[in-house]
Amino acid sequence: MRSLDGWTHDQAADAISRVFKFKSFSEAFGFMTRVALEAQKADHHPDWSNNYDTVTISLSTHDAGGLSPKDIALARAIDKLLD
Numbered sequence: 097m098r099s100l101d102g103w104t105h106d107q108a109a110d111a112i113s114r115v116f117k118f119k120s121f122s123e124a125f126g127f128m129t130r131v132a133l134e135a136q137k138a139d140h141h142p143d144w145s146n147n148y149d150t151v152t153i154s155l156s157t158h159d160a161g162g163l164s165p166k167d168i169a170l171a172r173a174i175d176k177l178l179d
């Protein structure tokens with residue numbers, strides 16, 4: 097968790113989440129498109145929402161009923177999209 101800057105651990109849901117704010121809806125949606133491709137590649141999908149220029153992503157492993165290494169890996173892959 098320490099290496100996941102910007103992500104917070106929701107103890108109750110046993111999930112990690114992060115809010116991403118962009119300059120426009122188009123930028124936010126473009127980011128979501130790229131996240132979707134990463135999720136499909138990993139066969140691991142986010143619980144997420146979009147409000148105009150803001151994307152909120154929460155990661156947990158449904159099959160495991162909580163956090164798993166897949167969530168950490170996907171969070172890292174998502175963060176790399178911001179580089």
Ligand SMILES: C[C@H](O)[C@H](O)[C@H]1CNC2=NC(N)=NC(=O)C2=N1
Nearest residue numbers: 139140141142156157158159160
């Ligand atoms: C069969 C199972 O649904 C799939 O292996 C994947 C799909 N994407 C998934 N995404 C998430 N977040 N958790 C899962 O357990 C999960 N399972």
